[in-house]
Structures are given as structure tokens and as C-alpha cells.
Amino acid sequence: MINDYENAEKSRSMFTEVYSQKRGTCxxxxxxGIIIGIFAFAYITFxxxxxADSLRSNHTLxxxxxxxxxxxxxxxxxxxxxxxxxxxxxxxxxGELTKRGKQNMHSLGKFFRExxxxxxxxxxxxxxxxxxxxxxxxxxxxxxxxxxGLYPPHKxxxxxxxxxxxxxxxxxxSEEVDKMIGITQSCPSLPKKKKQIENIVTSGDVxxxxxxxxxxxxxxxxxxxxxxxxxxxxxxxxxxxxxxPLPDWIPLVYPEKMLPYTIKALKLETGDAEITKLTTGVLxxxxxxxxxxxxxxxxxxxxxLYSGHEQSLFNIYSVLNGGKGRESSIKPEFASSVMIxxxxxEDQNIVQAYYLNKPGKTPHSINITECGDPCLLxxxxxxxxxxxPQDWTKACSM
Amino acid sequence: MVADIxxxxxxxxxxxxxxxxxxxxxxxxxxxxxxxxxxxxPYPTDPYPASIWQDGLGQLSKLGKEHEYELGLWLRLRxxxxxEDRYRHDAILVDSSNIDRTLMSxxxxxxxxxxxxxxxxxxxxxxxxxxxxxxxxxxxxxYYIHQETPCNRYDVEVSIVNSSPDLLAYYQEHEGVLQYxxxxxxxxxxxxxxxxSFWHIDQVHDALLVESLNNFTLPQxxxxxxxxxxxxxxxxxxxxxxxxxxxxxxxxxxxxxxxxEDMRKKxxxxxxxxxxxxxxxxxxxxxxxxxxxxxxxxxxxYSSSVLFxxxxxxxxxxxxxLYRNSSTQAPYLLNFTECGGVCTVDQFINLTANLIPSxxxxxxxxxxxxxxxxxxxxxxxxxxxxxxxxxxxGSRKRRIQxxxxxxxxxxxxxxxxx
Numbered sequence: 001m002i003n004d005y006e007n008a009e010k011s012r013s014m015f016t017e018v019y020s021q022k023r024g025t026c027x028x029x030x031x032x033g034i035i036i037g038i039f040a041f042a043y044i045t046f047x048x049x050x051x052a053d054s055l056r057s058n059h060t061l062x063x064x065x066x067x068x069x070x071x072x073x074x075x076x077x078x079x080x081x082x083x084x085x086x087x088x089x090x091x092x093x094x095g096e097l098t099k100r101g102k103q104n105m106h107s108l109g110k111f112f113r114e115x116x117x118x119x120x121x122x123x124x125x126x127x128x129x130x131x132x133x134x135x136x137x138x139x140x141x142x143x144x145x146x147x148x149g150l151y152p153p154h155k156x157x158x159x160x161x162x163x164x165x166x167x168x169x170x171x172x173x174s175e176e177v178d179k180m181i182g183i184t185q186s187c188p189s190l191p192k193k194k195k196q197i198e199n200i201v202t203s204g205d206v207x208x209x210x211x212x213x214x215x216x217x218x219x220x221x222x223x224x225x226x227x228x229x230x231x232x233x234x235x236x237x238x239x240x241x242x243x244x245p246l247p248d249w250i251p252l253v254y255p256e257k258m259l260p261y262t263i264k265a266l267k268l269e270t271g272d273a274e275i276t277k278l279t280t281g282v283l284x285x286x287x288x289x290x291x292x293x294x295x296x297x298x299x300x301x302x303x304x305l306y307s308g309h310e311q312s313l314f315n316i317y318s319v320l321n322g323g324k325g326r327e328s329s330i331k332p333e334f335a336s337s338v339m340i341x342x343x344x345x346e347d348q349n350i351v352q353a354y355y356l357n358k359p360g361k362t363p364h365s366i367n368i369t370e371c372g373d374p375c376l377l378x379x380x381x382x383x384x385x386x387x388x389p390q391d392w393t394k395a396c397s398m
Numbered sequence: 399m400v401a402d403i404x405x406x407x408x409x410x411x412x413x414x415x416x417x418x419x420x421x422x423x424x425x426x427x428x429x430x431x432x433x434x435x436x437x438x439x440p441y442p443t444d445p446y447p448a449s450i451w452q453d454g455l456g457q458l459s460k461l462g463k464e465h466e467y468e469l470g471l472w473l474r475l476r477x478x479x480x481x482e483d484r485y486r487h488d489a490i491l492v493d494s495s496n497i498d499r500t501l502m503s504x505x506x507x508x509x510x511x512x513x514x515x516x517x518x519x520x521x522x523x524x525x526x527x528x529x530x531x532x533x534x535x536x537x538x539x540x541y542y543i544h545q546e547t548p549c550n551r552y553d554v555e556v557s558i559v560n561s562s563p564d565l566l567a568y569y570q571e572h573e574g575v576l577q578y579x580x581x582x583x584x585x586x587x588x589x590x591x592x593x594x595s596f597w598h599i600d601q602v603h604d605a606l607l608v609e610s611l612n613n614f615t616l617p618q619x620x621x622x623x624x625x626x627x628x629x630x631x632x633x634x635x636x637x638x639x640x641x642x643x644x645x646x647x648x649x650x651x652x653x654x655x656x657x658x659e660d661m662r663k664k665x666x667x668x669x670x671x672x673x674x675x676x677x678x679x680x681x682x683x684x685x686x687x688x689x690x691x692x693x694x695x696x697x698x699x700y701s702s703s704v705l706f707x708x709x710x711x712x713x714x715x716x717x718x719x720l721y722r723n724s725s726t727q728a729p730y731l732l733n734f735t736e737c738g739g740v741c742t743v744d745q746f747i748n749l750t751a752n753l754i755p756s757x758x759x760x761x762x763x764x765x766x767x768x769x770x771x772x773x774x775x776x777x778x779x780x781x782x783x784x785x786x787x788x789x790x791x792g793s794r795k796r797r798i799q800x801x802x803x804x805x806x807x808x809x810x811x812x813x814x815x816x
Contacts, residue, residue, distance in 0.1 A: 096487055097529070099518075099520045102520040102521075102528070102529065103520055103521065106520075106521065125452075125453065125454075126453060126454050126457055126498055127454055135533050135534070135535075137487055137531040140529075140531035140532065140533070141529040141530065141531050142529075144505070144529035144530075144531075145520075145529045148525075148527065148529070156460070157460070159460050159463040159464055159467075160463075160464070160467060162526060163467075163509060163526055163527055164525070164527075165509065165525070165527040166463075167458075167463065167501075167502035167503075167505035167506050167509070168502070168505075169497075169498040169499075169501035169502050170501060170532065171496055171501070171534065172496070172532075172533055172534040172535070173535075173536065174533075174535045174536075174539070177535075177536065177539065
């Protein structure tokens, strides 16, 4: 024992002797290590990245407003030279939701269930969620299937063991009075305003008249403005996705040549602050007022679901994104969605937005450029102010 | 009871007793009430507060879901051959009032009526449900189903009825019960507003009914009046909104107009629709029955329905209207003095001709001046008399002043030296 002890003593003194010169270096390294460690720890804890991290967790999430585009539909229209004009599969159901459309919407609902499981309990309570839809069949049906995915009945809410589905109210808005989701018939001044913006956007574009000529000649239809290019593009898209053989002229312009113009067409409705007030302002105002009520705990609802069209979704995306950067050029696919989340982190209300262009993929975060990072609710309110109409009805009749 | 419904539903074929004489059903408009629900609003002294209803106030209960589904199975059996056992978006139109329970009820009825056929299956798990759109408009514009849109002319009509001798007599006849209920429930009952008083009666009765259906113990005071005579008084309160012809026109007219319009289109041809489904309330059913002169002073139960069936036989068109107010008994065929149980389309059009406003919104405002004059006749006379008296007094005063001035001027002229 003693021997052992002596040996140990000896070896220690040897150790000290041999490494004494290096002790200084050693301490420096350790100290530096600790300091770097502290910085790194502090950064991880208090740095910006972590706020984003914690935001991704469900515990800070208080409210989410989701705008969805309906699932795949049979084409809404067709053109005189369309080889699939009389295709029997679409004969009785122009513009109706297809089977694939239903499947996609169901997956989207399941995705929401997974993503928002901490926010929304498995059991359905009417006070948790409010659902609003345009009165179009496709939007009503799409959101109904999404809800079937979001709220499969559980426990005592199973009312029929043979039908694992439960009813959830979907409030509709008729087209004539829709200020919020599908503004087409309800705002008389919109077409004029849109035309003005289209004239500005397309002036000096020498390629566009050529494209119009080409498309009109081949389709046998009047394709003379951006909206009809968009409609045609969406028609071809559905036919393409259904693996129908396409006429030879289509690959010459689809998708590359047509795509930039379809996006231009979609951008018209948020072309300037004035038109944005008409097309997106009321929905934006609603989303903001809900977030404000939530931040003062005046609201029990946790999720708002708005079921609309491609344009409804694009408009809100475009406002959030500020129309800047490469990411501003999205072409929403069927069943895509924009999620606007309100988080509460240490008494701060933070807005986060995500875009999911197809169920099954990972949503990407929308950079709310004008709002800062993190995007505080008060900044969000400030930057959207120019888009909120004072009197929508009046603005729409001017 | 549930077993009975099931056995009725399990019959695989519906025998239509009128088919041989009046032809097959080619179009049907179906109006039904939502299923069992929670209390809409507890009365002021209600021992069971709003918070006791976990799903919230006025929400469809699980039993309500089952009953609506059963209604759907029954409707499916009855109309399967009409809609050719499949959902087609151009053949089926569904409208609902914009209230959670009616929207949900519509979805449940549709789930039972249109389970996906093999080729409609969209989910690998053989999910036996498919989405079907339920259309709705905001309550403020819903004069078809919800029927509570603001209407000036209707309000004038209500205020006239409110002070009519026969309604006051009815109120006085039941004043004892009304005051008793008012005292214990915390409502003020007054003959100044009979409509309001009966509305309170309905609210109390509904709360007690729902609470008793949920096996809640009711307060001692209710034993004297619940279920009788509260049930009868409540049934009367459902008649009040359609008390006069004008009121029937403004409440149920737009709905009946729509039913007829669909039938007309169907008869004219080129109309794919075979079923128009309306999801509404007890008040919708009571108003519609009352407008047709068929309200039986019984509260329309949950999941009850009114069926308007258009039949065709050798280019002749007939209409049968049925009221289904029990899940265990066959629906009643409504009988009209003009045409009995089966009316020709022309007979039915004549029957309802005076009930359908051509322009509801305009009619709500038309004739407001005349109505105002009739209603305020006495006030107007008094006001006019006062105005005339004031004018006469004023003109007399002016005459005197003029005379005085004249005299003064005359005197001054006389005083002036020549």
C-alpha cells in the first residue's frame, strides 16, 4: 500500500516536472475552451437561431390561420381544339374535385394533425377551430376531406363504428358577398384595377403578343390576356398530371415559356397597395385581429381554416413575402397551403409563416421581409397597414 | 326505439303507394330539422349554467348525430331510385342555414345517403365516406332557411299583431301560467309585448326539455308547468311568427318559391337536379307548415322533415307533400281542402300563389308609407289637428299685428302736417 502510494507520488512529481512548461499552454487551452463553450452556450440559448428553433416547437404556438387551395379538380374549361374536349372522365364533372384531389386534401389534413397535435387535441371541440370556405363545390369538398384527416373521431366521439368520420361545420360565404377569400363577383372595381396593372406590367413586352398569337391560333380560343394564359396553363397542367397525351404544339410553350406569365397573372391582384386592399385586405385584417385577440387572451379559437382558390393563397403569400427575392415566384400546386402562426415567447408575440406547396413535402418558412426577424406582432401590424382597407365596399365601388 | 328505426331502415326496398296512380318521383325537395342538441341559452335562473354543456351551447349531440344519420338512411331508402344511388354534383343540391348544428346535420344526412360506391372510393382504407358540398349563406341574407333576416314590413306586422285583441285575449287566458313561469325563470312577462313573452316561454321550455332529455333534475317549480302546459304554449309560440297572411308570406314565402321554382324547371326539362336538400330548424318547419295551413300545433321534433315530391305520369305532374315527425311511424301525407292528398302542379301553384313574394327584399320595404299611415292613423290625425290649430292661431296673431301696424301707420299719416 505504502509502496504504491510512494510510487504514485513519484510518478506525479515526474509528471509535473516533465509537463511543467506545458502547464501554461494547457490552462490557456482549457480556459479558452470554457470561454468558447460559454459563448456557444449563450448563443444557443439566447441567439436568434434558437428563437426560430423554439418556434418550431409546438409549445409556444398559440394560434394558426391557414389558407388552403382546393385539391386537384377536373379542368374548369376547355378550348375548341382540345383533343380531350369530350373526354368522358370529365364530362359530368367539369371543375369538380377528382379522386386524387380528395386524397391530397386528406393527406393535408393528416399533416395538420401531426404538425399541430400539441395545439389541437385529438378530440374535436367546436371552440378550437373555425372553418370558412368559398361557396364553390371544390373548396367546400376539399376542406371537408381535409377535416376528415385532421379530426378522425376518437374515443367517445366515435358515433358510428362503421364510419370513421365525424361532421365538422364549414361556414360558407356566397360569391356575391365574399370579401375575404374569393373576390371575383363581389368587388365591381376590381377588374378595372386589374386591367390597369396588367397594362403596366405587360407594356413593352415584345414576346407576349407573339405568345398570345401562338396560343390563340393553336387553341382556337381567344387568349389575349394574362388571366387566360393562366387558365390555359392550369388546364394543361391537369391534363399533363393525368398523363393524357398532349398535342405537339404544347411542349413548345409549356411549361417554360408560359410559366413566367402565369406567375405575372397571379401577381396582378397584389400588384400595388391599392389593389391588395381589395383582394387581400379583408382577410389580412381578420387574421391580424384574431392574432391580437389571441395575444390578449380574448379568443379561444386555436385554428382558422380558410378554404379558397390558387389566387387566394397566392395573394396572402405575396403580401407576406413582399413580392421580393427569388422565392416570390411560386406557382402553387393543388392542395397547397400557407400557415400563419402566432407564437408567444417570453411575453413576445411572434408571427411565423410557412408555405407548403404539396402535402407530403416539408413546409418552408416564408421570409416576411418587411417585418424583421423575429417578426413581432406589432411590426406585422405596422407593415401590413397600407394593405388594410378603410372601407372595402366603398373602395370596390369606386 | 333505435331498434325499431333500424328495422324500418333495414327494409331494402321502399314501396311507393302513389307510384301506380301518380307516377314515379322525379324531383324531391327535402327540408329537415337538425338532430338533438344542447341548450341554446339557459334561462336567467337556470341551475344549469352554459358551462355544463361541454361541446358548447346549441351544439349537435352524439345522439343527434345518430338520429340525423338514421334520417339519412331513411331518405336514402326512399329516394335511392330518384338519385340513381350515386352522388352527382349536378343532381344533388344541399343548402343549410349557417349554424354549426344544421351544417353538421346536413353532412351526417349526406354521409348516410351517399356512401361512396366502389368506383367512388378515394381512400385505400375503403373509407365509407365521401365529401359532398353543403352550401350556405350568412344568416343576415338567409331568408330561405334561417328566415330571420331584417324586414321592416314584417316588423310593422308584428307590432300590429302584438296589440291585436285576439292575441291579447289569448295572452290573458294564459296569463297565470305565463306569470308563474316568468317569476321563477327570471323573465318579465308582459302584455305590452306578447311576442317577447312567448319567446321567453319557448326559451324556458326548450331548456327544460333538453335538460330533462339529458336526465338533469329539474327545479321543483317546473313540475307544475312542465311538460304541460309549457309544451302547448311553446307550440303556440312557433305559430306566432306566421300569425297573419302577410307574415306567412314574408317568413316561408321565399322557401316555398324555391321549391316551386325547382319543380317548374324540372317540368320544363333540361334540369338535372333530382334532390334539393335543406337543413334547417324547428322554426323553418313550423313556418313552412303554417304557411301551407298545415301546422298542427305540435313542436317539430329533432330530425323531423317535410318532403315535397314531384311525380310524373304520362306528362301529367303531381305533388305529394309529407311530414315525417316520428322515426317509428310512416310520414303523414298533408291534406289540402283544395285538392286532397295529391295535388296537380297547377293546383299547388294556385294554392301557394299568394304566398310567394316576387322580390323579398323589395317587399320588405314596399308599402312602408301606407303601413305607417294605417298603423299611426290616430297619431297622424292628432298631429295634423295640432298643426292646423297652431297655424290658425299663428295666422290670427299675424292678422292682429297687421291691423295694429295699419292703425299706427294710419295715425302717423294723419298726424303728418299737410
